[in-house]
Amino acid sequence: MNLEKLQNRNPAMDILRIVAVLCVISIHFFYHTGYYNTTADNDLMYFATVLRTLFSVCVPLFMILSGFLLCNKTLKKGYYSGIRKTIIVYILVAIACIIYKSCNGSYTLTTLTFFMGIFDFTGANYSWYIEMYIGLFLIVPFLNIIYKNLD
Known part of the structure; x- marks a missing residue:
């Protein structure tokens, strides 16, 4: 890793990212324990x-963090190549999810459903966040130009 980049790193952003990740895990924990189907009629509930x-606060925290980290991004050569790693990881995860879902019988695998599952962000269950992040990444330079030119 580039030593200069490491020295300029803000540890507060890493702490916020850790908190947000733990909140995401916790939200998903509640989803998979039947919390939403249980009546809140005692102190524990x-x-x-x-x-x-x-x-x-997990998603808003990630959005605020992304906004803070992307607020100085400008439209320049090579900006859009920065999304490459995210897209590659998404595609690999979506392929793995599609294969898993087709093996357990919850997904009908054809050539069309395979590619549609990747490109319409339905192959992986929580890929809506990647879809949102890609959209944000694409428009951030333009939002920054607009914001910096406001009176």
Whole structure:
């Protein structure tokens, strides 16, 4: 890793990212434990509801963090190549998810559904976030130009 980049790194951003990741894991924990199908009629459920409410900052926290880290991005040669790693990882994960879902019988695998699952962001269950991130990445330079030219 580039030593200069490492020295200029803001550890607060890494701490916020860790908090956001833990909140995402916690939100998904609640989803897979039947919390949403249980009546809140005791102290434990009220406590769980408070925790779930606190953890719901995960996506807004990632959005704010992304906005902060992308606020100085400008439209220049090579900017869009920065999304390459994210797209490659997404495609690999989507392929793995499609193969897994087709093996367990919850997905009908054809050539069309395979490619559509990747390109319409339905192959991987939580790929909506990648879709949103790619959209944000594409428009950030233009949003920055607009913002910096406001009176």
